[in-house]
Amino acid sequence: MSNPAIVTQALTRKYGPKTAVNSLDLSVEQGEIFGLLGHNGAGKTTTVTLLTTLLEPTSGSATVAGIDVRSAPHTVRTKIGYLPENVRLYDNLTMRENLRFFGRLSGVMNVDRRISDTLDFLEFTGHEDERLSTFSKGMRQRVGIAQAILHQPSVLFLDEPTSGLDPQGVKILRETIVRMNRELGMTIFMNTHLLSEVTKTCTSIGVLRNGHLVYQASLADAVTAFPGEDSLEQVYLTLGSQGDE
């Protein structure tokens, strides 16, 4: 438990006068499936874009896989995978062509072999030569995951991964998240506004409100703290107003 996968210290990001992430102190151990909970606008996506080095902090610091996001963003990118809420893929290309393109961009060696191994792992073979324009939302999400793990990252970031999926797609995604964690040893950081999502998948949670982290605990402790709660509103009420600006 001595080398956390993610550490932030007073991490802050402002957009003009708006403070989207406010002095965030967070630590996620290796091997966790961490769920960052919060309503729309709480600062979840901004936190992930800071940790994935797509955005620079206004102040404060963060390390991912032991590497500083400010001083070595390129190295951080080699260690992480990222599935944004809206996966950007090329509809006019086949799945194999999409994955080759992203794999080569990330410098993956033996890319065709990695594509084959990754799709085997995801139990998603048989569609390699079909164009993405014919894929359902759930299938596109699985291509997005394949793209995110092709280079075998140690930390995987997922932004609202179940958004827009049907119940079958949600079930497959949950099982995939748990398998990537257990069988590939990936630390997983996922954003969600669904409490039910974190209780089914995560091992620890944080609650973000107005850019502040108002709660962080193991899932077991969180379940004890919020018995029977099934909405974020209830969690916020239980936590009181300490997170308000």
Ligand SMILES: Nc1ncnc2c1ncn2[C@@H]1O[C@H](COP(=O)(O)OP(=O)(O)OP(=O)(O)O)[C@@H](O)[C@H]1O
């Ligand atoms: N590029 C930007 N310019 C200005 N304000 C922004 C920008 N991106 C986000 N914000 C604001 O920062 C705050 C946090 O937004 P963020 O998208 O990080 O929250 P979120 O919890 O991910 O919400 P959502 O679930 O809607 O994506 C919001 O008030 C949002 O309007």
